[in-house]
Amino acid sequence: MLCEKNNLAHDLQEPFRFLVDMAVISLVESGAMETKDFIRTENYNLRLKPTGARKIVNEYFNMLNKKK
Secondary structure (H helix, E strand, C coil), rough: CCHHHHHHHHHHHHHHHHHHHHHHHHHHHHCCCCHHHHCCHHHCCEEEEEHHHHHHHHHHHHHHHHHC
């Protein structure tokens, strides 16, 4: 049963994935993301610190609320 709940959550988030990708690309291109916004794990993966996550969330909301 737990697997089905996870699948539903993934299905619901998929239509919004490209918006988050656009927010990340925008922040990287503008130079707003800094190395201090990430944690490098022992496997050399990057994870977001709260500061980096907040930047992405703010950029995402700005994109959604932007008047055309």
